[in-house]
Amino acid sequence: MRTLIFVVLLGTGLHGAAAVAHSLKYFYTGSSGVPNFPEFVAVGMVDDVQIDHYDSNTRRAEPKQDWMSRVTEDRADYWERNTNRYRSHQQSFKVSIEDLKPRFNQTGGVHIFQLMYGCEWDDETREVNGFHEYGYDGEDFISFDLKTETWIAPKQQAVISKHEWEENKGLIANRRNYLAQICPEWLKKYVDYGRRSLLRTELPSVSLLQKTPSSPVSCHASGFYPDRATLIWRKDGEELHEDVELGEILPNHDGTFQTSADLKPSASEDWGKYECVFQLSGVKDDIVTRLDKAKIRSNEKNSLVIPIVIVAVVVLALVVVAALGFVVYRKKNAKQPPSPVTNPEVMEQLNPKA
Structure with a gap:
């Protein structure tokens, strides 16, 4: 039996293109x-x-x-x-x-x-x-x-x-x-x-992401439609289950979907044997992304930029506060029918013939 959930505001979810x-x-x-x-x-x-x-x-x-x-x-x-x-x-x-x-x-x-x-x-x-x-x-x-x-x-x-x-x-x-x-x-x-x-299909863009050199490598696919898709890691052509964490399929604001699969590689010298594979229902060809250090996007590349931006923002904020303080200083100075549970006849209304 399914578990009912509290439906509040449902976003756009999608089911498959060539799905039967x-x-x-x-x-x-x-x-x-x-x-x-x-x-x-x-x-x-x-x-x-x-x-x-x-x-x-x-x-x-x-x-x-x-x-x-x-x-x-x-x-x-x-x-x-x-x-x-x-x-x-x-x-x-x-x-x-x-x-x-x-x-x-x-x-x-x-x-x-x-x-x-x-x-x-x-x-x-x-x-x-x-x-x-x-x-x-x-x-x-x-x-x-x-x-x-x-x-x-x-x-x-x-x-x-x-x-x-x-x-x-x-x-x-x-x-x-x-x-x-x-x-x-x-x-x-x-x-x-x-x-x-x-019944349309849209293929995603696939990226390799990593927070730090010791973090798992995340294969991220975004922009695909419908949501009947799988994302896996393979090594030497064999699907991996250990050292792999699969993410959920989540909706994007534009009606497409995104998902990810995290991999903890065994050794850096074996990285060339790994590949991320995206499969979309109804689409014959898979999207295969080989694990390549040169293609990994890492937060470390931007580690020096962040402090500089923070300092710049703080300095700008101080300037604005000082300027506003000066302006303030200058101005200061110058809102019944039967129950379907007890009456089964109401159930007959649950027939959206329209």
């Missing part, structure tokens, strides 16, 4: 007691790219990608319908938090109620996987198993909901239909709308 697996996910987050944050936030994601946004402050569903303007070709009232759907869940999530507090013997404090649902579709195998999962205060609460058409309750407090929802055969049929049919259909449409953006 696509996903459509919706994240709803209701909060209580969180200052300076909307009590309800909803976002839609296609291949981990945010496509829309709604929160209790704006109270409107809004597109987050230019190509999402095409949705009105299939449904003219798309944005109005989604706005109304999000507003409905805003109210039900607020009631749900109040319903869950006594189950967990809680009163006040900060509490988070979440829902993640959607589907994954493989355009090569045609396999579809659906998911519908609730979380409370950062932990799994209850989820729907599409294969067995049952609800799984990892928390004792969720057992009552499990029994109620499994007795509602209409609810089960609704979830099965959405996850297995409607969701994949819309996912295919979204991928088609954003094909030019979602």
